[in-house]
Each structure stands twice: as structure tokens, then as C-alpha cells.
Amino acid sequence: MYLFCAYAYAISLCNFFFFFFFCISTGNNYAKENVCQELKSIGIQKFKEMVTVLYRQKFPNGTFQEVSCVADEMIKLAEKCCKDDASPGCYDKGATEISEKSCGKDSPFPKHPGIEQCCTLRDELPSLLEPTNEEICTEFPKDEKDYAVRYVYEFARRHRNIPAGFVLNVSKNNVRIAERCCHPSVKNSCFLQEERLQMRSSNIFLRFLSNVCNNQVNLKSFRFGLSAYYGNLLGLSFEEASAISGRFQSGLEKCCLQPQPECIIEELASFQKVLCSESKLDAMSEDFRKCCSKPALDTLPCVDDLKRQPCQSETQPHGIDRYLFLIGVNHASISLPVLTTVLDQIKNTVTAFGYCERLQSF
Structure with a gap:
């Protein structure tokens, strides 16, 4: 019972992280694709109703006017930027404007706990929008x-x-x-x-490298999240996932902060051979095999984009590591950074309540 409560408490943090990333993120292609797909699938009226429900649930203390305001802004953004002739930067620009509006002193949006810290971090972070061709040629x-x-x-x-x-x-x-x-x-x-x-391929690789190195440097329990990620993606057992994620993480730990790029290039090329070994390919999906047919530095970003599905694992985990692995592989929709943070919170909560020994004895 206590373990379940610890798990439920940590998972509830996902709502906060979603809002946090909404505040500081601009130009999220993944978010745009999902919003536009949903709008196209259910139509504008149902979409309006769904957005209203989601924001009412997200901001339980918000007034009707406040919830309606933020919902209307998101609906306008979707209607404008999901059109076939919308400019490539439409969603980025609109999301940035909504983010800035939410941080204003006279914001008409609901007042969410932690919004001040969120806006402070947003101001400290650099914009992720690339300069336009005109800006480059002016400067x-x-x-x-x-x-x-x-x-x-x-x-x-x-x-x-x-x-x-x-x-x-x-x-x-x-x-x-x-x-x-x-x-x-x-x-x-x-x-x-x-x-x-x-430069498209190199830009994709750099975004991938930046993400994984940031995770390695900043996330305390990255190895737990990484094991669950590969266990989920490849359908591996706890032992197999731990081994392959350990190999990947050791390369990141060794090379991410090295000045010269040769170290990380060699490590990732070596890891690609492990990930795409012939013994694994026969059991993998066609999309995974296509990724493995690419050059070494294109394979990992390609694999990272593959859709994950919840998978079955042992029903009675033995030990805290296996317990966290079981939780991770059954939550495929959660991004790796958020999953890692949630697993870290679960681990800390379980440890604080002294249940590690009970888990070890199961």
C-alpha cells in the first residue's frame, strides 16, 4: 500500500512537469503534430470541448473566465497553425506568445502554483528559434x-x-x-x-546528442530511466536492458564533456553495433531495422524517434531497481527526462519510508 502511494504521488508530478515544459518550451514540433492530428481527427467543436475539459482539470482553482481564456488561446493557435498553408514558424511563434502572456503581471490565465519559478527559468533560458535568413544576412x-x-x-x-x-x-x-x-x-x-x-542530418544528430548529454549531466537517476527506455523500446528483460543502457551511459559519462568530438563519435558508433547486432534484428520491427541500416550517427536519433509501447514484464519485481524498471516499461508515453525524474522521486520516497529492504526480500 505504501509503495503504491509513493508511486501514485510521483506519477502525479507529471502534470506539473507538463505545465513546466509548456511554459519554457517554444517550437515543439512533437506537440504541434499531436495537436493538429487531434484537431483533424475529432473536429473543431469536439476539440474545443476537449481543450476546455483538459484546462479545467489542470487548473481546478481557475475561474470560468480564466480557463476559457487559456483554452481560447490554444484553440486559436491550433486553428491558425494547423492549416496546410501555415508558415513553418507559425506554431513556434504562437506558443512563444502564449508563454510570454502567461508570465505577464496582468495575465488573464489561471494562476498555477509554481508559475513564478517557471517564468523565471523561462527568462533565463535562451530562445531555441534559429535566426532567419534575413537576420543572418543583415548581421x-x-x-x-x-x-x-x-x-x-x-x-x-x-x-x-x-x-x-x-x-x-x-x-x-x-x-x-x-x-x-x-x-x-x-x-x-x-x-x-x-x-x-x-545540414539536416547533422542538425538532427546534434539535437539528439544535446538531449542525451543534458540528461546524463543533469538527471540523478538517468540509468533507471534509460534501462526502462530500452527495455520498453526493444522488449528486453531487466538484465538485458540494464546491460545495454549501462553501455550507452558509460559512453556518455566518458565523452559528453570532452572537448574533442572524436570520443563521443567512437562511443556512439560502437554502441550502434551493439544495438543493431544481427542477433537482435530478426526480432525487431521493420522501422527499427530501417534505422539500423543508416550510418552510425544517424541510427540513434532514428531509433529515438520510434514509437514505444507498454510491454509486459515480471509481475513481482525483486529489489528496488527491478521495481523501477517495471514501472518505467509500462509507461511508454512518458518522455525519458520526465520518466527519469518520476522514477527518482519514487526511489527517494521508497527509501525515505524504509521500504527498500522489503522490496529486496520479495
């Missing part, structure tokens, strides 16, 4: 050396836990693109070819 000619230094500074601020060599390489490529593309006769087509086609 670059003014002072090319200063532009390069500022770009290095900004990119390093956004990606604090990846090898410095990656930051320098990205900055060098950005300056090279600006040199080639900031001419009226070729600007749009040049940026399209360079950014959208040639």
Missing part, C-alpha cells in the same frame, strides 16, 4: 568576425553539455553558409539547399 556583413564569435557564444549557451568541438564545427559551417548565401541573386535557393538538405 553577417556588419562584422564577420564578431558574427562568428557571437554565433559560437549563442550555440554554446544552447548546447552546454556537448563536446566543444561540435560547437566550433557548427559555427564554422554557419559562417561558410553566410559567406556563400548572403547575395540577393542566390540567397533563398542557397539557404534552402545548404540548410534544408545538406
Whole structure:
């Protein structure tokens, strides 16, 4: 009973984390895709009703006017940005405006506990929106050396836990693109070819690397979340998932903060061979096999995008690690950072109540 209460308490934190990430996140393609898919699936009227229900549940102390206001803002955003002809930055811009509005002194939205801390963190975090082609070509000619230094500074601020060599390489490529593309006769087509086609793969990899290195550096119980993640994704037992996640985490621990990128490249290439070994591929989905057919540094971001499903595991876990693993593999819809934080809270709560010995004796 006590263990169940600890679990339920920790899972309830997910609502807070959802709101927290909503406040500080802008430009979340995953969120946009889900919102637009839901709108298309159920229609605008049902969508309005669903949004109203969700926000009423999220803000139980909010007045009707406050809940209606935030629901209306989200509905307007969805209606505007889910159209086929909507601009690529429509959802990013709208979400940012709603976030800023929620942090205003005279915000018409419900007052949620912890909103002040959320808004403080939002102000401290850099924007994740990339400069437009016009902004690049306005700033670059003014002072090319200063532009390069500022770009290095900004990119390093956004990606604090990846090898410095990656930051320098990205900055060098950005300056090279600006040199080639900031001419009226070729600007749009040049940026399209360079950014959208040639650099797409490297940008996806850097986002993946930044995410996993941030998790490694900042999340206390990352190994628990990682074991559950791979156990869920690959349908592995506790022992198998612990072994493969341990291999991955040891590489991150060794290389994320190394200045030169060669270390992490070698570790990830080695891990790809383990992840995609022939003994595993026969039992994996077609999508997983497609990911494994890609170059080593493209495989892991590809696998990371695969949809996970809750899977069956042992019904009577033995020990706290297995207990956390069982919880993790049965909650496939929770993102890895949130899952790790929840598992850490469960572990701390169980330990504080002195139930680790009982778990070990099951």
C-alpha cells in the first residue's frame, strides 16, 4: 500500500512537469503534430470541448473566465497553425506568445502554483528559434568576425553539455553558409539547399546528442530511466536492458564533456553495433531495422524517434531497481527526462519510508 502511494504521488508530478515544459518550451514540433492530428481527427467543436475539459482539470482553482481564456488561446493557435498553408514558424511563434502572456503581471490565465519559478527559468533560458535568413544576412556583413564569435557564444549557451568541438564545427559551417548565401541573386535557393538538405542530418544528430548529454549531466537517476527506455523500446528483460543502457551511459559519462568530438563519435558508433547486432534484428520491427541500416550517427536519433509501447514484464519485481524498471516499461508515453525524474522521486520516497529492504526480500 505504501509503495503504491509513493508511486501514485510521483506519477502525479507529471502534470506539473507538463505545465513546466509548456511554459519554457517554444517550437515543439512533437506537440504541434499531436495537436493538429487531434484537431483533424475529432473536429473543431469536439476539440474545443476537449481543450476546455483538459484546462479545467489542470487548473481546478481557475475561474470560468480564466480557463476559457487559456483554452481560447490554444484553440486559436491550433486553428491558425494547423492549416496546410501555415508558415513553418507559425506554431513556434504562437506558443512563444502564449508563454510570454502567461508570465505577464496582468495575465488573464489561471494562476498555477509554481508559475513564478517557471517564468523565471523561462527568462533565463535562451530562445531555441534559429535566426532567419534575413537576420543572418543583415548581421553577417556588419562584422564577420564578431558574427562568428557571437554565433559560437549563442550555440554554446544552447548546447552546454556537448563536446566543444561540435560547437566550433557548427559555427564554422554557419559562417561558410553566410559567406556563400548572403547575395540577393542566390540567397533563398542557397539557404534552402545548404540548410534544408545538406545540414539536416547533422542538425538532427546534434539535437539528439544535446538531449542525451543534458540528461546524463543533469538527471540523478538517468540509468533507471534509460534501462526502462530500452527495455520498453526493444522488449528486453531487466538484465538485458540494464546491460545495454549501462553501455550507452558509460559512453556518455566518458565523452559528453570532452572537448574533442572524436570520443563521443567512437562511443556512439560502437554502441550502434551493439544495438543493431544481427542477433537482435530478426526480432525487431521493420522501422527499427530501417534505422539500423543508416550510418552510425544517424541510427540513434532514428531509433529515438520510434514509437514505444507498454510491454509486459515480471509481475513481482525483486529489489528496488527491478521495481523501477517495471514501472518505467509500462509507461511508454512518458518522455525519458520526465520518466527519469518520476522514477527518482519514487526511489527517494521508497527509501525515505524504509521500504527498500522489503522490496529486496520479495
